[in-house]
Amino acid sequence: MNPIVRAVFEPGFFTSAPVRIALLAGGMAAVVSGIVGTFAVLRGQSYAGHALADISVTGGSASYLAGIAPLWGFAGVGVAAAAAMDLIGVQRRQGRDLATGIVRGAGLGLAALFLYWGTTSTSTTGATVTVLFGSIFTISGSTAAVAAVFGAVALGIVAVLYRPLLLSSASPELAFARGIPVRATGALCLVAVALAVSLSALTIGAILSTALLVGPAAAAMRLTSKPGLAVLWSAVIGVAATWLGVLLAYDSYYWPPARQGWPVSFFVVALVLAGYLLAQFAVTSPAGSRRDMATRQDKASARLNGAGA
Amino acid sequence: MLSGFMVNAWVVAGIVAVVAGAVGFFVVLRGSAFVADALPTGAFAGAAGASLIGVNTLVGLGVFSVLGALGIGWLGRRSRHDVATALTLVMMLGLGALFLSFSSQYAPEIYSLLFGEVLGIGTNEIVPVAILGTVSVAALVVLYRPLLLTSVMPALGESRGVRPARIETLFLVVLALATSMALPVVGALLIFSLMIGPPAAARSFTDRPALAIGLSAVIALGTVWAAIAVSYQTNWPVGFFVGMLSAGWYAIGRIAVAWRRSRRWAAAGEPAEQSLRAASVRV
Numbered sequence: 001m002n003p004i005v006r007a008v009f010e011p012g013f014f015t016s017a018p019v020r021i022a023l024l025a026g027g028m029a030a031v032v033s034g035i036v037g038t039f040a041v042l043r044g045q046s047y048a049g050h051a052l053a054d055i056s057v058t059g060g061s062a063s064y065l066a067g068i069a070p071l072w073g074f075a076g077v078g079v080a081a082a083a084a085m086d087l088i089g090v091q092r093r094q095g096r097d098l099a100t101g102i103v104r105g106a107g108l109g110l111a112a113l114f115l116y117w118g119t120t121s122t123s124t125t126g127a128t129v130t131v132l133f134g135s136i137f138t139i140s141g142s143t144a145a146v147a148a149v150f151g152a153v154a155l156g157i158v159a160v161l162y163r164p165l166l167l168s169s170a171s172p173e174l175a176f177a178r179g180i181p182v183r184a185t186g187a188l189c190l191v192a193v194a195l196a197v198s199l200s201a202l203t204i205g206a207i208l209s210t211a212l213l214v215g216p217a218a219a220a221m222r223l224t225s226k227p228g229l230a231v232l233w234s235a236v237i238g239v240a241a242t243w244l245g246v247l248l249a250y251d252s253y254y255w256p257p258a259r260q261g262w263p264v265s266f267f268v269v270a271l272v273l274a275g276y277l278l279a280q281f282a283v284t285s286p287a288g289s290r291r292d293m294a295t296r297q298d299k300a301s302a303r304l305n306g307a308g309a
Numbered sequence: 310m311l312s313g314f315m316v317n318a319w320v321v322a323g324i325v326a327v328v329a330g331a332v333g334f335f336v337v338l339r340g341s342a343f344v345a346d347a348l349p350t351g352a353f354a355g356a357a358g359a360s361l362i363g364v365n366t367l368v369g370l371g372v373f374s375v376l377g378a379l380g381i382g383w384l385g386r387r388s389r390h391d392v393a394t395a396l397t398l399v400m401m402l403g404l405g406a407l408f409l410s411f412s413s414q415y416a417p418e419i420y421s422l423l424f425g426e427v428l429g430i431g432t433n434e435i436v437p438v439a440i441l442g443t444v445s446v447a448a449l450v451v452l453y454r455p456l457l458l459t460s461v462m463p464a465l466g467e468s469r470g471v472r473p474a475r476i477e478t479l480f481l482v483v484l485a486l487a488t489s490m491a492l493p494v495v496g497a498l499l500i501f502s503l504m505i506g507p508p509a510a511a512r513s514f515t516d517r518p519a520l521a522i523g524l525s526a527v528i529a530l531g532t533v534w535a536a537i538a539v540s541y542q543t544n545w546p547v548g549f550f551v552g553m554l555s556a557g558w559y560a561i562g563r564i565a566v567a568w569r570r571s572r573r574w575a576a577a578g579e580p581a582e583q584s585l586r587a588a589s590v591r592v
Binding site for chain 1: 340346396498549555
């Protein structure tokens, strides 16, 4: 093998089964999070996305207690929390962060209780770490298959709602006037976010899944003003960051200080942040960017109006 | 329940609750719940890093939470505030995961950083918490008027020579101080819950800011002490009770607002249904 190739891809990278599953499941999570995340960022729901990831810790710890596959706990509690957020009014800009925070606080309080029960009954503190930080190298094949189903449902929701969702995100009044059920659309979007987050919570951990939801989407929206293109860019950036992160984590086995490998989540997050900063500073200067954003939004809504008429 | 180590718990948790209630008023007023969430959660990376290089945990927490506050302020000036907060948070958590992977026996301590170890507070932990708490409250007193002005009427503040961006950064630093002092003793979850639940309730009981701050501190204090008492009896984690009680306070606040509004409508003779329809159109 070519020595450069061998230096980049440590021996065994392509033949190892955990790596193959990690690439597959991680790539899937990145695509789903990237696409759904574009809408989450557009609608200013970064915090809701992060809170849902946090709350899915509750689901993870509950399923750990009940002895079922974590994914069901992640998804079930995520969707329930999304419904709760919608019920107490996250669709209103004013006070939305507050309501999100309240749901998150209550959810994590429950997680504390479940983790306490779990750790006292089995005396493993490892459960906390597993749930919070996940680990992409220990996913089983069957979990990946169920994760794929959840991801497909999330993408399906976004695909069906694509146009009404864009319009109600850009201009709720206009969408309301056109007879689009703004409230139901928003609730379904939040469910899609919950499903996407529960998927990526399994791959790079519950807390760090926020990175894949927000980072690539925010970077993509810097690069283009067209919604369709932004969705595509976001997925591409997310997949690139995840795969490169897996590769670096695999290579880092031989790095100092301990010969045990650096965490995947660190690499993925660092790459996502680097991608965002690159997109931000490469495209526009800070002074021009705000004006640009405004004209971009105008253009986007003008295009939507044209398409809808 | 009042034996030696429990007295420490009552005192420290009481200080934390009062500070969180006071700082939380501005968190709720400025709508910066996400930042109040991100700083304590992300600061744990500092604790992990400090334990790795053998420094006092409090130093690591302080450095990381202030760095996080400055990072959010810096990124937030160039992009959307929620995106900046989310990215700063995940970067801090990523670093935390890295530090954790270098040191192998940290798992129980993460649990205590996130969910708190209120019942195991030593006497030597009271002094740093008291000092940092006093500093945070003093900073709030100094910043009181400009903070209030930029929170309620940013344009008026600017015309009076108050720079919103600078006040925002200062506020974030105060928030960082208040959280880093409380983190090792009560945990990220608990302080965050105290920063939003009680102030949200206090704000819906009164419109006067000074009164609301006092009320918020009192409610936070009552919440924490009740949670500790119940936790002592049941052995369940304190974080669970604080999270639930805070959510309960928020619900009470919402009910109080709805009740006052319906009374105002009834008094004004305006049909409630009509204004409801108007409100739904505005959504």
